[in-house]
Amino acid sequence: METSDILFPSPIAGSYSHMMEQSNVRRRQLSSFAHLIFGSRLLIGLVILFSAGTIYFASSVEAAGIDLGVTAQKAWDSVLNKADAQTKLTLKQAYEKVGNWKAQEQAWEQKIKTLHAANTAELERLRVEIRQTDDAKVVALAEKVKQTQARYEPLFALYSSVNRQLDAAKAIKNKEWSAAIRTQAETLRPVVKLAREDIRIKKKELAEARKQKSAEIKRLRVMLAGADSAKKQIQTAKKQASLAKERYSNALQQFKQNTKQGQTSRILSSLNTLASAAEKWTGTKQNIHTLEQKVSTTYVKVRQEIAKRPK
Numbered sequence: 001m002e003t004s005d006i007l008f009p010s011p012i013a014g015s016y017s018h019m020m021e022q023s024n025v026r027r028r029q030l031s032s033f034a035h036l037i038f039g040s041r042l043l044i045g046l047v048i049l050f051s052a053g054t055i056y057f058a059s060s061v062e063a064a065g066i067d068l069g070v071t072a073q074k075a076w077d078s079v080l081n082k083a084d085a086q087t088k089l090t091l092k093q094a095y096e097k098v099g100n101w102k103a104q105e106q107a108w109e110q111k112i113k114t115l116h117a118a119n120t121a122e123l124e125r126l127r128v129e130i131r132q133t134d135d136a137k138v139v140a141l142a143e144k145v146k147q148t149q150a151r152y153e154p155l156f157a158l159y160s161s162v163n164r165q166l167d168a169a170k171a172i173k174n175k176e177w178s179a180a181i182r183t184q185a186e187t188l189r190p191v192v193k194l195a196r197e198d199i200r201i202k203k204k205e206l207a208e209a210r211k212q213k214s215a216e217i218k219r220l221r222v223m224l225a226g227a228d229s230a231k232k233q234i235q236t237a238k239k240q241a242s243l244a245k246e247r248y249s250n251a252l253q254q255f256k257q258n259t260k261q262g263q264t265s266r267i268l269s270s271l272n273t274l275a276s277a278a279e280k281w282t283g284t285k286q287n288i289h290t291l292e293q294k295v296s297t298t299y300v301k302v303r304q305e306i307a308k309r310p311k
Contacts, residue, residue, distance in 0.1 A: 066098055066274075072256040079262055087264055094271035101278035108285035115292045122299045123224075129306055130220045134213040137310075141206040148202050152195040159185070159192045216309070220302060227298040230291045237288045244281035251277040 068076060076095075080088050162185045169178040255270040 066095065066102065066252065066255075068256065072259060075256070075259045075262075079259055079264065079267060082262070083264060091264065091268060091271070094268055094275065098271060098275045098278050101275060101282050105278065105282040105285055108282060108289055112285065112289050112292060115289065115296060119292060119295050119299060122296075122303075126220075126224060126299060126302055126306070130217055130224070130302075133216050133220065133306070133309065134209060138206070138209050138213055141202070141209050145199065145202045145206050148199050152199065155188070155192060155195055159188045162188060220305060223298070223302045223305065226301075227295040230294040230298070234288055234291045234295075237284060237291060241281065241284035241288060244277065244284045248274070248277040248281050 166181040169181050251274040255274050258266040258270045
C-alpha cells in the first residue's frame, strides 16, 4: 500500500470500514435482543417457580388442616370467599389452630406406634434372656458332677468288689483271706470317702446354682412386672383417647353442618369447639406416649440387671 492510500483512504477502504461498523452494530443489537429474550425467560421461569412454591406451600398448609371431604371443603371455601377481610382472617386462624392440634395428635400417634413396637420386641427378648439366666453356669456344674462321678466309678466298683470278697471270706471263715481283704478294704475306705465328699460338694454347688437361678428369674420377672401398672394405665388412657376422638368427630360434623348453612358466628363457635376437642385428643395421645416411656424405662432397668449377671 502506498503512503497516499494511508493519508487519503480510497472509496473501497471507506466502504469496508463502514461495513465493519454496521456489522458491529448488528452484533450489539443481536446481543441485546438475546439478553432481553434470555432475561425474559429467566424472569418467567422464576415467576413459575415461585408460583409453584406458593401453590405447594398452600397445599401443605391445607393438608395440615382438617380433612373435610370434597363437599364440605367447597362449602368452607365459599364461606371464606363471602366473608369480609377481618372475618376471613379470624375464621382461618381458628381453622389453622384445629389443624395444628390435629397434626400434633397424628405426630404423637406415630411416636406411640414406634415406641410400643420397640417395647413389645424388647419384652420378648427380655423374657427369653430371663429364662436363660445362669444357664451356662448350671450346665457347666451339671457336667462337672457327671464327669466327677464317671472318674470315681472304677474306684467305687473296686470298693464294692472288695467288700463282697470280704463277706465271702467271712462266710467260709477263712481268717487269712479275710485279713488280707480287710486290709485292702480299709486302705480303700478313706479314698472312697474323699471321692464321695467330692461328689457331694459338686452336687451341692449344682443345687445352689439352680436355687440361685430360680431366685434370680423370679426377681427379674418381678422387675419386669413393674411395667404392668403403666400398661393398665395405657388401657385406661386409650379409652379416654377413644372418647376424645368421638368428641372430635361429633364437633367436626357440627362444623361441617354449620359451614353448609354459612353462618359465620356458628362456624367460628364450632371451630373453637373443634379446636378444644382436638387439643384434648392430643393430650390423651401425649399421655399414652408418656406411659409407654415408663414401660420402656422399666425394661431398661431389667436389661441393666441382666447385664450385671456373670456370663
